[in-house]
Amino acid sequence: MLVKTLKLAAICTILLVVPRQAHHSHGNYDTTKWTTMEGKVTEVHYLVPHSWLYVEVQDQKGEPTVWAMEATGFGGLFRVGVKREDLKAGDTVKVRCHLLKDGSNGCLLGYVTPTHGDQARGNGVERDWDGGGGAGFPDPQPGAAPVNR
Numbered sequence: 001m002l003v004k005t006l007k008l009a010a011i012c013t014i015l016l017v018v019p020r021q022a023h024h025s026h027g028n029y030d031t032t033k034w035t036t037m038e039g040k041v042t043e044v045h046y047l048v049p050h051s052w053l054y055v056e057v058q059d060q061k062g063e064p065t066v067w068a069m070e071a072t073g074f075g076g077l078f079r080v081g082v083k084r085e086d087l088k089a090g091d092t093v094k095v096r097c098h099l100l101k102d103g104s105n106g107c108l109l110g111y112v113t114p115t116h117g118d119q120a121r122g123n124g125v126e127r128d129w130d131g132g133g134g135a136g137f138p139d140p141q142p143g144a145a146p147v148n149r
Contacts (some may be wrong), residue, residue, distance in 0.1 A: 005014045005100065009113050017131060017146035028101055028102070028109040029098040029099065030098055030100075030101050033098065033099070034096050034109065034110065035096070035097055036095070036096050036119065037057050037067065037094070037097070038057070038092070038093070038095075038115070039055040039056050039058070039067070039092070039093065040055065040056045040090065040091070041053065041055055041056075041087055041088065041089055041090065041091045041093055042054045042056050042066055042089055042090055044089070046077065046084060047074065048073040048074060048075065049073045050070050050071060050073055051072065051073060051074055052068060052069065052070060052071065053069040053071060053093075053109060054066055054069070054110070055067050056067055064070075065105055066098045067106065067107065068105065068128065069095060069097055069107050069108075069109045070106070070107070070108050071109040071128075071129040071130060072129065072132075074117055076130075076131030077127075077129060077131070079131065080128050080129075083121075086114060086122045086127075087112070087116075087121075088125070091114060091116040092115045092134065093108075093112055093113065093114055093115060093116075094112075094115055095107075095112050095113070096111040097109045098110065103130045109130065110128065110129065110130050111126050111134055112126070112127055113125065
């Protein structure tokens, strides 16, 4: 009976750990390079486990293209000082992120800098929207600029 109980406990532990590790994989993003974009926010969704920022960016032909940008959950954003009122549709932003490997219009957010002009809502203040120094890697020291990885 003890052996069966231990086997069941081991199986349950494995089943609980494997999905958590798989969920936090950044394998679909190229985390070795940073890409900078500027554009206009079309949507902001503060969700759990991930928040989403949609930004309209001019492509190489000058056409507007919407990019889906994945961020940490609202709890993580709140811990680094992001408030719901900091960004809203129509605001301009500058972002640094890691592009999707498949080339589609999506990226893993590292840093967001509002450029909407409203100091009370963080204009010009760059914040970490991944909750760990961008792409899940901690900064070497608080406030340090991200490095190419």
